[in-house]
Amino acid sequence: xxxxxxxxxxxxxxxxxxxxxxxxxxxxxxxxxxxxxxxxxxxxxxxxxxxxxxxxxxxxxxxxxxxxxxxxxxxxxxxxxxxxxxxxxxxxxxxxxxxxxxxxxxxxxxxxxxxxxxxxxxxxxxxxxxxxxxxxxxxxxxxxxxxxxxxxxxxxxxxxxxxxxxxxxxxxxxxxxxxxxxxxxxxxxxxxxxxxxxxxxxxxxxxxxxxxxxxxxxxxxxxxxxxxxxxxxxxxxxxxxxxxxxxxxxxxxxxxxxxxxxxxxxxxxxxxxxxxxxxxxxxxxxxxxxxxxxxxxxxxxxxxxxxxxxxxxxxxxxxxxxxxxxxxxxxxxxxxxxxxxxxxxxxxxxxxxxxxxxxxxxxxxxxxxxxxxxxxxxxxxxxxxxxxxxx
Numbered sequence: 001x002x003x004x005x006x007x008x009x010x011x012x013x014x015x016x017x018x019x020x021x022x023x024x025x026x027x028x029x030x031x032x033x034x035x036x037x038x039x040x041x042x043x044x045x046x047x048x049x050x051x052x053x054x055x056x057x058x059x060x061x062x063x064x065x066x067x068x069x070x071x072x073x074x075x076x077x078x079x080x081x082x083x084x085x086x087x088x089x090x091x092x093x094x095x096x097x098x099x100x101x102x103x104x105x106x107x108x109x110x111x112x113x114x115x116x117x118x119x120x121x122x123x124x125x126x127x128x129x130x131x132x133x134x135x136x137x138x139x140x141x142x143x144x145x146x147x148x149x150x151x152x153x154x155x156x157x158x159x160x161x162x163x164x165x166x167x168x169x170x171x172x173x174x175x176x177x178x179x180x181x182x183x184x185x186x187x188x189x190x191x192x193x194x195x196x197x198x199x200x201x202x203x204x205x206x207x208x209x210x211x212x213x214x215x216x217x218x219x220x221x222x223x224x225x226x227x228x229x230x231x232x233x234x235x236x237x238x239x240x241x242x243x244x245x246x247x248x249x250x251x252x253x254x255x256x257x258x259x260x261x262x263x264x265x266x267x268x269x270x271x272x273x274x275x276x277x278x279x280x281x282x283x284x285x286x287x288x289x290x291x292x293x294x295x296x297x298x299x300x301x302x303x304x305x306x307x308x309x310x311x312x313x314x315x316x317x318x319x320x321x322x323x324x325x326x327x328x329x330x331x332x333x334x335x336x337x338x339x340x341x342x343x344x345x346x347x348x349x350x351x352x353x354x355x356x357x358x359x360x361x362x363x364x365x366x367x368x369x370x371x372x373x374x375x376x377x378x379x380x381x382x383x384x385x386x387x388x389x390x391x
Contacts, residue, residue, distance in 0.1 A: 012377045012384070014308075015355040016369035019069075023212040023219035024372040030216060030285045037280035045239060047279050049251040052231070054283045056253075058290050059207070060197045061225035063253055065234055066211070066279045070187035072272035073208035073224035074115035077183045078102065079268050080206065080233035081155035082121060087260035090237050093268040094120030099154040102183070105140035105166070107132055108159040112185065116157060119268055123157070124148050131165075139165040146174045153180055160186040160199060172203025181205035181230060187222075190214040191326040192294045206230050211278075214327070214371065217285035218278045229256035236260070237267030294326050301370040304378055305330040308368055311382025318389050329357070330368035332389065339390050340364045346388040354384050 003010055017024040026034075048065060055064025067073045082097045083089035089097055102121050104113070107129035116123060126148050127140020145156060145166075156175045158168055172182045184204040189195045191214055199207045204226065211221030224234055232254045241248065241263045248263055250256075274282075305322050309330055312320065319333040334340045340361050347354040357367035366389075373381065 010352050012352055012354045012381050013372035014368045014370075014377075014381055015357045015372070017210075017213040017219075017371050018355075019212075019219065021355055021372070024216065025374055026216060026218065026281065026285065027288070029288065030218075030281045033284040034218065034277040034281040037277045042276060044273075044276065045248075045251065047276055048235060048239075049253040051279050051283050052253040054286060055223055055225050058196050058286055059200060059223075059225045061200055061207075061231075062228040063231035064223060064225040065231050065238070066274050066282050067222040067224055067238070067269075067272050068220050068274050068278070069212070069222040070185070070208045070210040071112055071115045071222070072269070073222040074112065074183070074185055075119045076224055076234035076238060076269045076272055077206040077208060077226075077230070078116045078119040078121045078154070078157075079237050080230040081181050081183060082119065083233055083237070085229060085233055085236075085256065085258045085260055087236075087262055087264040090233070090264040090267050093237070094118065096120055096122075097154070099152055101148075101150070101153045102155055102157045103145050103148045103153060104157040104159070105129070105144075105164070107139050108157075108161075108164055110159065112187070113157065113159075121154060124153070142166050142170045142174045145171055146178065149175075149178045149180060153178075155181040155183055155205075158182060158184050158204070160184055160189045160195075168199060168202040168204065176203065181227070184208065188213055190289070191297060193290055194294075196290070200226060211282040211285065215282070215285050215289045217282035221274055221278045221282040223282070223286075228254065229258065232256040232259060234269060236264055238269040238273055239267075240270075240273075241266060298326050298328060302328045304370040304373055304375075305368060307378040308373075308382045308385070311379045312385045312389075313382075315386060315389050328370065330370075331360075332366040332368070332385070334364045334366065334390065336364045337362050340366055343389050347384060350384055350388070354381060354388070 013021045051066045052064045101124045103124045105127045106125040126144040130136030130138050175182050184199045184207040187210045206226035209223040211217035212219035321331045323329045
């Protein structure tokens, strides 16, 4: 195995499709598509056009683009909102353009919105998240967004989480009344597969998804989908455009009114370019994700967790529960945060190291996430849990 040759130890990834743990695994069809793509050369514009057709079919978007992850999609989406189809504006980024502000609810700020600033944008926070601080029940309101819009506003950033407020429909309404686009970060909001369309249906102009999480594509892949003119702008800021203007013809998948007659220079998104292997793998994985369906997928993932739980057996003082939903989890409730932290450390100290989801350590809960588990990991993982957990 290549990791053995490189001297890199394998791990058991029960934490989920975390980037720092190399994400998940790809099935044989996706791996075969990537290997086959590596054997020939194509024009990357033609390949992105084919990907756009697949993304549009899955999402209902006018156009789509494969990127090097959801963060790259955010960066490109921000650049598209700021520059539009103005080649001079594209060339100027990341120097602050005339319109650089992205209005977002303060309660939705996170470390990934740095991608907006990398592109040259500014985050404009609105609202007071009293519901999170315990001081009240209110959060940002659509009126807060409307009041923050001005001549230097490039768009709205809305982060998709079940608890996000205000609702996307309300934010999109006030944004569109002001002539502003809405960019949605939905990196990890799959499944359900319906979310491929839900955010665009609710009014988003651009939406970003990770390709290397639930979709099951290459770890370094993502999707930007939405309005054709904005996707076209993102494409122009990603591609290698070192060729005479006369040789460049936009395919119909990206052709938008107002596209520049003269090509911009290499754009702010040049570092977001995927390889042909990543594009091919993502397109195949997306098709398989849509075709499988939520219920069969959830049943398949639950079956993995049942094997782990059975191999672990019953442990005194540890309550084991498999949650319902599109992504079931095996929750292990321990007697307190200290016991959970100690068990998690023991698991990481094993060889191979076992990584579980530690997001709820403060509650005394370890979670086993099924997405990145190989079939060969299931029984050994259950036995490792039995040895590492108290009791």
